Amino acid sequence: MTDNLAYQDQDDEGLTPRTSHGTLNFSENHDDSVYGSGLGPLTSNQVQQLRQLHGPNTMETGRKRSWYQILFGALCHPFNILLILLATTSGVTEEYKTMGIMLFMVLISTVLRFHQEMKSEIAVKGLLKLVSNKVIVIRKGDGGDDGARIESNVSSCDLVPGDWVKQFPGELVPADLEIIESKDFHVSQAALTGEAIPVQKYASKSTDFYSNSGINDADDNEDESTAELLTGIVTPKPSRPILKFFRKVFGLPVYSEEKLSDEEARNMVSELDKPQLCFMGSAVVSGTATCRVVSTGSKTQFGRMASELAKRRPENAFQLGVRRISWIFFITMICLVPPVLLLQGFIIKDWYAAFTFALSVAVGLTPEMLPMIVNTTLAKGAFEMSRRHCIVKKLDAIINMGGIDILCTDKTGTLTNSIVTLHRYVNRQGVSSSSPLFLGYLNAHFQSVQQNPLDSAIVSHFDSAIENNEDPVFSTIPQKFTLVDELPFDFERRRISVILEQQDKTNTLLICKGAVEEVISQCTRILDDTTLTNVYSMIRNEVATHPLSNSEQVRLLRLNDELSNDGLRVLAVAYKFLESSPVDPYGIGDEAELIFAGYLAFLDPPKESSKDAIKSLLEHNVQVKVLTGDSPLVCQKICREIGIPVDVVVTGMDLVGMSEEQVRKLVEDATIFAKLTPIQKSDVVRALKKNGHIVGFMGDGINDAPALTEADVGISVDSGMDICKESADIILLEKDLNVVVDSVIVGRMTYGNTLKYIVMAVSSNFGNVFSMLVASAWLPFQPMGSLHVLTQNLLYDISQIAIPWDHMDPEFLMVPHRWSMKSVLKFMVMIGPWSSVFDITTFLFMYFYFGIQTPEDDVGLFQSAWFTVGLLTQTLIVHMIRTPKIPFIQSWASLPVVFMTVFIMGVGLGLPYVPEVSKWLKLEWLPWEFYPFLLAVLIGYCCVAQLAKVIYVALFKEWF
Ligand SMILES: Nc1ncnc2c1ncn2[C@@H]1O[C@H](COP(=O)(O)OP(=O)(O)OP(=O)(O)O)[C@@H](O)[C@H]1O
Numbered sequence: 001m002t003d004n005l006a007y008q009d010q011d012d013e014g015l016t017p018r019t020s021h022g023t024l025n026f027s028e029n030h031d032d033s034v035y036g037s038g039l040g041p042l043t044s045n046q047v048q049q050l051r052q053l054h055g056p057n058t059m060e061t062g063r064k065r066s067w068y069q070i071l072f073g074a075l076c077h078p079f080n081i082l083l084i085l086l087a088t089t090s091g092v093t094e095e096y097k098t099m100g101i102m103l104f105m106v107l108i109s110t111v112l113r114f115h116q117e118m119k120s121e122i123a124v125k126g127l128l129k130l131v132s133n134k135v136i137v138i139r140k141g142d143g144g145d146d147g148a149r150i151e152s153n154v155s156s157c158d159l160v161p162g163d164w165v166k167q168f169p170g171e172l173v174p175a176d177l178e179i180i181e182s183k184d185f186h187v188s189q190a191a192l193t194g195e196a197i198p199v200q201k202y203a204s205k206s207t208d209f210y211s212n213s214g215i216n217d218a219d220d221n222e223d224e225s226t227a228e229l230l231t232g233i234v235t236p237k238p239s240r241p242i243l244k245f246f247r248k249v250f251g252l253p254v255y256s257e258e259k260l261s262d263e264e265a266r267n268m269v270s271e272l273d274k275p276q277l278c279f280m281g282s283a284v285v286s287g288t289a290t291c292r293v294v295s296t297g298s299k300t301q302f303g304r305m306a307s308e309l310a311k312r313r314p315e316n317a318f319q320l321g322v323r324r325i326s327w328i329f330f331i332t333m334i335c336l337v338p339p340v341l342l343l344q345g346f347i348i349k350d351w352y353a354a355f356t357f358a359l360s361v362a363v364g365l366t367p368e369m370l371p372m373i374v375n376t377t378l379a380k381g382a383f384e385m386s387r388r389h390c391i392v393k394k395l396d397a398i399i400n401m402g403g404i405d406i407l408c409t410d411k412t413g414t415l416t417n418s419i420v421t422l423h424r425y426v427n428r429q430g431v432s433s434s435s436p437l438f439l440g441y442l443n444a445h446f447q448s449v450q451q452n453p454l455d456s457a458i459v460s461h462f463d464s465a466i467e468n469n470e471d472p473v474f475s476t477i478p479q480k481f482t483l484v485d486e487l488p489f490d491f492e493r494r495r496i497s498v499i500l501e502q503q504d505k506t507n508t509l510l511i512c513k514g515a516v517e518e519v520i521s522q523c524t525r526i527l528d529d530t531t532l533t534n535v536y537s538m539i540r541n542e543v544a545t546h547p548l549s550n551s552e553q554v555r556l557l558r559l560n561d562e563l564s565n566d567g568l569r570v571l572a573v574a575y576k577f578l579e580s581s582p583v584d585p586y587g588i589g590d591e592a593e594l595i596f597a598g599y600l601a602f603l604d605p606p607k608e609s610s611k612d613a614i615k616s617l618l619e620h621n622v623q624v625k626v627l628t629g630d631s632p633l634v635c636q637k638i639c640r641e642i643g644i645p646v647d648v649v650v651t652g653m654d655l656v657g658m659s660e661e662q663v664r665k666l667v668e669d670a671t672i673f674a675k676l677t678p679i680q681k682s683d684v685v686r687a688l689k690k691n692g693h694i695v696g697f698m699g700d701g702i703n704d705a706p707a708l709t710e711a712d713v714g715i716s717v718d719s720g721m722d723i724c725k726e727s728a729d730i731i732l733l734e735k736d737l738n739v740v741v742d743s744v745i746v747g748r749m750t751y752g753n754t755l756k757y758i759v760m761a762v763s764s765n766f767g768n769v770f771s772m773l774v775a776s777a778w779l780p781f782q783p784m785g786s787l788h789v790l791t792q793n794l795l796y797d798i799s800q801i802a803i804p805w806d807h808m809d810p811e812f813l814m815v816p817h818r819w820s821m822k823s824v825l826k827f828m829v830m831i832g833p834w835s836s837v838f839d840i841t842t843f844l845f846m847y848f849y850f851g852i853q854t855p856e857d858d859v860g861l862f863q864s865a866w867f868t869v870g871l872l873t874q875t876l877i878v879h880m881i882r883t884p885k886i887p888f889i890q891s892w893a894s895l896p897v898v899f900m901t902v903f904i905m906g907v908g909l910g911l912p913y914v915p916e917v918s919k920w921l922k923l924e925w926l927p928w929e930f931y932p933f934l935l936a937v938l939i940g941y942c943c944v945a946q947l948a949k950v951i952y953v954a955l956f957k958e959w960f
């Protein structure tokens with residue numbers, strides 16, 4: 001009990017008074033006045049009152065951000081802060097013009113980033129509303145406490161403490177729950193503990209007491225264990241308003257103010273171990289349960305841990321790369337500014353001017369637009385994807401999407417239509433027979449787990465058989481049985497059984513259906529179907545059966561192969577009679593010595609659209625591999641039809657016992673992986689990743705969740721299991737591979753535009769560093785005034801704001817791309833210094849041709865000339881670097897980029913001639929002799945840069 005009380009002991013003052021059995025939290029969570037008189041399901045009135053008290057069952061995590069958080073994020077980037085600091089320094093030294101320009105840069109980068117991020121946030125929020133996790137809730141009807149229990153499907157946000165919910169495999173536990181009743185109920189708490197192995201949860205003795213006695217009684221009860229159970233329910237510290245505000249602004253969860261202490265963490269673990277409690281964020285792996293909600297939203301254990309959990313997410317290569325690049329810029333600046341200051345100070349002997357010059361060089365070397373361009377490009381990518389009905393949960397997943405070179409996918413619904421129909425039902429001889437249909441129907445009808453497409457197909461086929469009056473006995477069937485027990489489906493056994501009792505209590509029947517090998521392996525006899533007069537004779541045990549011989553087993557497997565080769569998905573159906581009141585509860589051990597009844601064969605034809613999508617993926621150099629739990633033959637047939645190569649087929653059995661090396665080799669060659677368990681699916685993805693691939697995984701079933709988490713990009717669909725949507729990075733509103741193709745292209749485009757800016761910034765900065773050092777060391781005057789440096793920088797920044805709206809060459813979009821720091825550095829060294837050659841040429845020209853050699857000469861002309869040359873070459877670099885081709889001849893930038901660059905070049909050329917502005921900026925008229933030189937420099941620069949590009953591509957076989 002002390003364990004649980006320990007972390008209840010804190011409120012704002014750390015002084016939560018305890019009740020006799022627990023703490024205030026207990027009474028807070030279970031306030032009698034609103035909690036209802038007992039612990040049965042709630043009435044709608046109670047639900048309303050509880051919702052007012054506890055709010056919706058949501059948490060302030062994830063990517064939902066309000067406008068001021070987005071604005072704050074856009075403004076408070078280290079580069080902006082640096083600029084604001086530099087601007088403040090300029091303000092202090094009364095350099096108001098410099099200050100104004102710096103603040104204007106901050107304004108542009110903030111406003112643009114804010115605008116694009118808001119736009120994408122609104123679009124994604126709108127789509128996210130369409131994706132909500134539903135849960136079956138049991139509430140009382142209008143008759144108040146006496147009202148009938150009504151089950152309904154509600155959004156998990158609508159749950160309140162006290163609600164009763166039903167839980168099924170694949171669902172996420174929607175709140176902290178206490179189990180009332182369960183069957184083989186296993187949950188994975190990996191999201192909370194990192195422990196992948198599912199744990200069993202069941203109602204404990206104390207819970208039984210609790211649920212039977214009603215909350216008021218429980219409060220008075222002496223039973224310590226009940227109090228212990230209840231005190232496990234956490235109410236976190238309410239945040240102080242001021243802290244709450246700042247946490248909100250910083251996008252941190254407002255409900256968890258501090259890190260858990262060791263003791264708290266220990267207590268939490270002991271909570272997680274309790275078999276009768278299930279926690280939000282866990283996933284139901286198998287079995288079913290009826291539970292009562294104990295805490296919702298931020299009051300759950302998950303809510304409390306969310307800030308800790310968020311930190312666990314590792315950065316991907318791209319995020320890490322951008323951070324490193326930012327550091328490189330920063331360090332370069334720190335290293336360069338002091339020598340520039342000293343050189344200038346000693347040479348021109350004006351320390352004030354040297355200081356302002358060094359300051360503006362610092363600004364010039366800061367890629368202040370980097371965060372704006374990266375985030376705007378990503379946000380724009382997310383917006384583009386949202387237009388294709390594709391929700392990006394994590395922004396950087398877009399970049400990974402562009403890098404995918406292998407797409408693994410499940411089969412049903414992705415490659416095939418999700419509409420499965422029951423096509424044939426045959427006996428051991430392959431002849432149509434009602435017995436497998438009849439047994440299959442009972443199995444599908446009585447199982448409590450939500451039906452999958454195969455079960456739905458059986459039920460709807462059976463219903464239409466009743467409608468068509470195919471067999472009059474059919475219509476009376478469900479009423480003749482009651483469900484006694486059930487052995488739920490799992491992906492290891494690949495079978496599901498129900499145990500039914502005939503209402504006249506004559507027989508107890510186990511009906512098993514599942515994957516062919518897995519069912520036949522449990523059969524010892526086979527139904528002699530020829531003696532069947534009507535299906536009742538079978539369940540009355542009036543039909544002959546005979547032992548299943550080895551040769552007959554082989555024949556059955558051959559029949560399965562024949563059906564599978566026709567593209568049919570086959571399930572085997574078997575049954576047996578059981579003792580009606582066994583000593584031990586029914587269990588998986590009862591699935592033995594079964595009587596084989598026949599096959600059900602389903603039609604699940606390939607999707608028309610997937611053929612084009614596969615072709616397009618292959619054209620875009622994305623290999624497609626199918627990872628399925630289904631049989632290899634059906635999968636091969638479908639793959640052949642839609643154009644996936646089927647050279648090497650691997651099954652789950654092949655992988656068992658293989659070394660990591662062998663698996664890594666095998667996964668390269670094979671395209672079809674059949675009969676995989678969920679863990680094997682994720683093993684295959686991991687092996688591919690280890691081989692150096694960027695792997696996308698698309699799936700929608702509970703068995704796909706581990707692989708979705710493992711993959712670089714997990715893709716799921718709105719109609720998929722909750723756990724899949726939770727594990728995925730990208731959710732599609734329609735399960736269509738063509739949307740994946742579009743997303744890959746958007747990803748590559750986004751990556752290209754981001755990288756374009758990064759390599760432009762690194763290479764032009766690298767060149768500038770050289771030019772500045774040479775100029776400072778050589779010239780006895782400033783090569784450019786600080787105001788010139790800043791204005792040039794500002795104009796250059798403006799010319800680049802259209803980059804997120806640029807396009808990439810079609811060739812670039814045809815291949816996957818991945819972040820490589822090495823490439824960026826190579827680029828910087830190989831391409832960067834060329835601009836310095838032309839800067840130094842300009843110095844020489846001004847020095848010798850115009851004779852500007854001492855501070856007494858026309859320094860203003862020198863500065864104006866370098867201002868113009870620097871601005872024009874820098875702006876041209878946008879066109880040079882965006883493509884490995886010849887700009888304007890082989891490849892054009894998008895209209896916004898062309899417009900912005902031409903506009904800025906025009907402004908640069910015109911500025912010296914605008915009377916007031918040129919005076920303000922200290923720019924001078926340039927004589928006509930300068931212009932032929934300028935033209936020669938620009939042409940020379942383009943030629944040299946093009947040559948450098950050709951050499952670079954020839955050497956490294958890549959262009960970023
Ligand atoms: N409702 C069911 N009843 C009995 N057996 C089932 C049922 N659902 C699936 N199985 C068996 O388990 C096997 C694996 O399940 P399933 O086909 O759903 O795996 P999967 O990997 O999700 O396949 P896919 O790639 O087609 O989505 C199936 O081939 C089938 O034999």
Ligand SMILES: [Mg+2]
Pocket residue numbers: 410411412700701
């Ligand atoms: Mg599936």
